Amino acid sequence: MKLKSILLSFSPFICLLISGYGVFSQETNTPELYLEPIFHVNYGDATADKPQSKSWANQYGQWLIVGDADGPKLLKKETTAWASQFEVNKAWHNLPSRADVYNKDDEAHIVLVGECALDVVQITYSHQNKKYEHQWKESLPIPQDCQSVETATITRDSKNQFWVSADVDQRIMVWHSINGRDWSDPFTLADNINADDISLIVTLKNQVSAIWSNQNTQSIIERIHIDGEEPNNWSAPIIVQQGDNNADDHLNATVFENGEMAMVTKNSVDKIDQPQFVLRLRDKEGRWINIPYENLTEERSPSRPIINHVESGKIFEVHAVKNRGNNLYFISVNEIIKKKDGWEFREIIQLKTKIIGKNGDVTSSKASFLPNEPKLIFFSDDLGNIYSFDLNKL
Structure with a gap:
């Protein structure tokens, strides 16, 4: 693939490619690893849904929230297995199962997504009891004419105020809370x-960014809220990209330590030998650059990419792949590498399971990975099995 590039240097950490394609390096002998489940629930695709972050790490351990038939489940990584946190999960009985987590210090705020329902719960780590304890649940106001909500994300700005973004039918809506518990109308x-x-919705330096797809106009769009301003005071829409079938409902982002952001999305091109994904890079001034990558091929159909990075280090992109020949799935783990003339996307391992069915819905933490700590990603299958992989093993 011919690479057209114009490079601008915004910081020592990252250079941005103005136009053209990323180079995807798929090794002919990419290592394969078969994983065994770490946990089982009575709920298919338990790590769904895009673009939610369901895990976090702190000084108390490694944590994960997955869906189950009777409500979400909080899990903790123990020495030899992942353990269900009984008392929290009892408090969450029959709540919506699809979760996105914002964790800070001893507290975690989680937005839970139902068909036409959004609940926010808070859990706090008890130093005395050495476990998380459920504090409260609040339901966000939902328009009475709501037909469906597919997914939602939660974040917290520099003023310690909270935000939730969600799709409601044919609208994108945001909710605001000063304290995380008392929520505005959308x-x-x-x-x-x-x-x-x-x-x-993503926290940037002194602002939050809400980003969404609009497949009707083939657009990826952003609006900005400056921290501390009136909750309904948002910027005019900013076109990240428009046209060429570049929009689809797959979004995931990571924010670098210098204030820049990288987002991966799927497009709607859906043509053989054409890129299925777009790496979108936002500099500190809000300028976007879009780099298509990862071709749809006769054999490989990629979907649902996520992105995360090690603080001031490697950038990882992970997505599901359906083998179009045998209808089996695997997880493709890639490193995104900055080159002098652009970007390289290098597949470094394929994660497989022994089931005949769907694997996917990769998730990781909202925060970046710490250099000397586990770097866990998770995915699930349609039989209720949860899988985990530590990128430190690469």
């Missing part, structure tokens, strides 16, 4: 989107 950021579109 504010509409966009309407007339496709019913299949979703959003993502």
